[in-house]
Amino acid sequence: MTAVSPLAPGRFPALGPIAGVRLAAFACGIRYTDRDDLVLAELTPGSAIAGVFTRSLTAGAPVLWCRDCLPGGKVRGIVVNSGNSNVFTGQAGKELVEQTAATAARLLGCDPQQIFISSTGVIGEPPPADKIIGALPHMRS
Numbered sequence: 001m002t003a004v005s006p007l008a009p010g011r012f013p014a015l016g017p018i019a020g021v022r023l024a025a026f027a028c029g030i031r032y033t034d035r036d037d038l039v040l041a042e043l044t045p046g047s048a049i050a051g052v053f054t055r056s057l058t059a060g061a062p063v064l065w066c067r068d069c070l071p072g073g074k075v076r077g078i079v080v081n082s083g084n085s086n087v088f089t090g091q092a093g094k095e096l097v098e099q100t101a102a103t104a105a106r107l108l109g110c111d112p113q114q115i116f117i118s119s120t121g122v123i124g125e126p127p128p129a130d131k132i133i134g135a136l137p138h139m140r141s
Contacts, residue, residue, distance in 0.1 A: 020044035028135035030127055031083030038132060040139045041078040042108055049075035049116065060087030061097045062117040069113045076110040079117050079136070084127035086119035092126040099129060103136050 021043055025036040051070050053063055079100055086093045101112040108115070119127060 020047065024139040026135045026139050028131040030081055030131060031121060037082045038135050038139070039078075039080040040104065040136065041080075043075055043077065045076060045110070047075050048073055051116075058088070060085060060119065061089060061093035062086055062119050064094075065097045065101065066116050066118075069116060072113050074114050075116055076108045076114040077104045077116070079104050079115065079132075081119050081121075081127055081132055083121040084119060084125050085121045085123050086127050088124040089126040092129075096127060096129045096132065099133055100136070103133050107136060107140050 021041060024040045024042075026038045026040075027034055027036050028038050030037045049070065051066055053059065053067055059067075086096060089096075097117050098112070100117055101115040104115045105112040121127075
């Protein structure tokens with residue numbers, strides 16, 4: 001494990017409840033073991049969303065998905081993974097985004113277009129779809 005950044009805070013403040021938002025984190029082993037690497041944010045039905053995106057012509061599959069979903073203006077869930085960025089992953093990356101949105105939408109009872117996806121981490125290496133898709137149901141229990 002790497003040393004703690006000198007810019008890291010000594011401690012994080014306690015975060016109280018946020019009305020209309022449920023958060024869950026899960027360690028599904030995308031890159032490291034025993035480290036939360038998947039987040040599901042569930043928002044109240046009817047929640048609005050806005051976004052600002054990269055202008056890069058090489059935007060990753062999550063960015064392309066969110067750009068397409070944004071005109072609907074509504075959000076029920078946001079899924080974020082760390083460990084793999086899902087950029088330069090081709091068809092596998094696109095399919096992972098679609099599967100993630102479909103799975104989260106089934107769990108939250110909404111349209112997949114109301115699920116927004118974000119990924120951060122290593123570029124060019126497809127995230128492990130089985131770990132991400134498999135972890136989502138555990139985050140709703």
